[in-house]
Amino acid sequence: MSLSDVSAALLGRLPELGERMARRICAEVESYADESLIPFASLRESCTANADQLLGRFALAAEPDVRPAEQTGRLRAEQGVPLADTLHAYRIGFGFLWSQMVDEAQRHPDVTDAQLVAGSSEIWAQFGLYAEAVAAAYREASAELALRREARRSALVEALLTGALADRTTLWETARQLGLPERGPYAVVAASVPDPGGEPLPGIEAALRQSGVQSAWRLLPGEQIGLLSLAHPDAETVSRRALRHRPARVGVSPRFDSLRDTPQALRFARLALAGLPGDGPGVARFDDSPLAMLVAAAPAEAARLVEVVLEPVLELPAPERTRLLETLGHWFTAGGVAAETANRLFIHPNTVRYRLRRIEKLTGRSLSDPAALADLGTALHALRLVPRSDSSRH
Secondary structure: OOHHHHHHHHHOOHHHHHHHHHHHHHHHOHHHHOOOOOOHHHHHHHHHHHHHHHHHHHHHOOOOOOHHHHHHHHHHHHHOOOHHHHHHHHHHHHHHHHHHHHHHHOOOOOOOHHHHHHHHHHHHHHHHHHHHHHHHHHHHHHHHHHHHHHHHHHHHHHHHHHOOOOOHHHHHHHHHHHOOOOOOOEEEEEEEOOOOOOOOOOOHHHHHHHOOOOEEEEEOOOEEEEEEEOOOOOHHHHHHHHHHOOOOEEEEOOOEOOHHHHHHHHHHHHHHHHOOOOOOOEEEEHHHOHHHHHHHHOHHHHHHHHHHHHHHHHOOOHHHHHHHHHHHHHHHHOOOOHHHHHHHHOOOHHHHHHHHHHHHHHHOOOOOOHHHHHHHHHHHHHHHHOOOOHHHOO
8 A cells, every 4th residue: 555545545535625625725815715806616626626636646656737736826816816825825735635645544554654754745845846836827927917907007098198088987997997086186297218118217106106196107219108196185296206306307297187188288298398408307397487388389489589589699609609698597597686697607796787788789689678588588498498509500
């Protein structure tokens, strides 16, 4: 008499063993007790299939076949059962099956202690093999599911951004699937992608979620776009802090309340991004500088405005041109106060006044005339957004 005979005897009771093993697992692993998560019939079928393979290994000296374990791993991943619980269930199942083999062996005096010791080593070696197969299949299925979920989320975000969703019920369902509230306020974020396929705001969704701000994102070849819920009281502050902590160029739309307005908000976010001065990282909100946004919305007209208003200054040699434009920019930033402008530039206030008079003479526009002041300020904004090369000046 050997353990193969013991296993053969147990194979004759396979349906009963599968049922009892399933009930043992349900009693000891909480997630398995939830039939809405794992139907009992499905668990019993899995237990029976795995027990059949394992007992067959002992009864027939068959080669290990871990396909039932792989099927279980994939199924539990799809059901959302934690991997730790799945492996714990396997441990319980193997322990139950071994206890049944020991009980059966006691009915057969010819089975020696040495055979039981060898069988114990073998069954736990098989547990390691099965657990490895379960875990590998579970992780593979989880990765596939994550990719599918991310692809669906990305498609839903794209549909909102393009206005492909218009029906109120569809909008509500989309918001629910994205984990966003049905009503705003919301904001759209557009970040420039430096290299195709690169992610300028890595980990931004998780960082915002940890701070209580829900969002959904889509990565395009030239942009990373996000739809943010601003329902959290500190959402705007938290979002801006998280965006500033990443070395990216970012534009943020005004707040809006209906998901139907997402396409327009995306346009505003892109304009804010286009209106961000310089070429380094930074965050620009559309509402922070409406004038810059208007200039960004019409680049061709902005370039023409630069020519009409600032051409005489731009024709100057580079050193003088730079001094005058720098002084004018700081003068606007200082609220038109010459002394403050001088402090910013580390020069005498009279030097500031001289340079400003020089600009007035060259452009034919007085800085005391509100209309002329608006022209100069707008042209200066436009020059920052659509700078002209030296070769274009004649």
